[in-house]
Amino acid sequence: MSTPHKTITYSLRVEFGDCDPAGIVWFPNFFRWIDAASRNFFIQCGVPPWREIEKETGIVGTPIVDTKARFMKTASYGDELQIDVHVPEWRRKSFVQRYHCRRGDTPIMECEEVRIFGGRREDGSWYAFEVPERIRRLCE
Numbered sequence: 509m510s511t512p513h514k515t516i517t518y519s520l521r522v523e524f525g526d527c528d529p530a531g532i533v534w535f536p537n538f539f540r541w542i543d544a545a546s547r548n549f550f551i552q553c554g555v556p557p558w559r560e561i562e563k564e565t566g567i568v569g570t571p572i573v574d575t576k577a578r579f580m581k582t583a584s585y586g587d588e589l590q591i592d593v594h595v596p597e598w599r600r601k602s603f604v605q606r607y608h609c610r611r612g613d614t615p616i617m618e619c620e621e622v623r624i625f626g627g628r629r630e631d632g633s634w635y636a637f638e639v640p641e642r643i644r645r646l647c648e
């Protein structure tokens with residue numbers, strides 16, 4: 509039986525400015541919170557900030573290469589949301605990161621991404637590193 513994946517929860521409060529004229533969260537804001545929840549996952553797992561990691565490995569961050577989201581219920585200002593994050597799959601030069609956004613026990617939206625550990629070339633383009641074993645071990 510596979511061992512359960514480490515899950516880290518990122519919490520936030522929805523503000524009025526996060527919402528559209530209908531008073532519900534404007535969908536791009538979920539992706540901003542998901543990116544914050546992604547970075548928080550690594551920090552809570554013990555991975556130093558990317559600016560530190562970059563000095564020894566060249567890894568600048570975790571660029572996204574694929575995403576899919578499903579929106580089940582609306583959220584509005586004043587709501588306290590929780591985003592549960594885990595990595596269900598590590599690949600050679602990429603990994604899958606899964607997010608479950610909820611308001612207490614009520615599922616709000618969910619998202620699954622593929623990300624890489626990215627370095628930047630002189631021209632600003634990204635390149636992908638092999639998944640660092642040290643980071644994988646901290647996050648499994």
Ligand SMILES: CC(C)(COP(=O)(O)OP(=O)(O)OC[C@H]1O[C@@H](n2cnc3c(N)ncnc32)[C@H](O)[C@@H]1OP(=O)(O)O)[C@@H](O)C(=O)NCCC(=O)NCCSC(=O)c1ccc(O)cc1
Nearest residue numbers: 568569570571572573574599600601602622624634635636
């Ligand atoms: C990521 C890339 C450098 C990969 O370039 P390539 O030279 O083609 O490398 P590869 O083909 O070897 O792909 C690298 C890996 O990514 C995987 N990959 C690449 N594209 C995909 C897609 N679409 N789906 C799944 N997997 C993918 C590929 O399979 C390789 O993984 P493995 O299978 O495990 O070997 C290039 O596709 C790229 O630059 N894409 C644009 C990335 C981008 O601009 N994303 C949005 C902005 S960055 C961003 O939002 C961000 C957020 C948070 C941060 O900390 C940093 C940046």
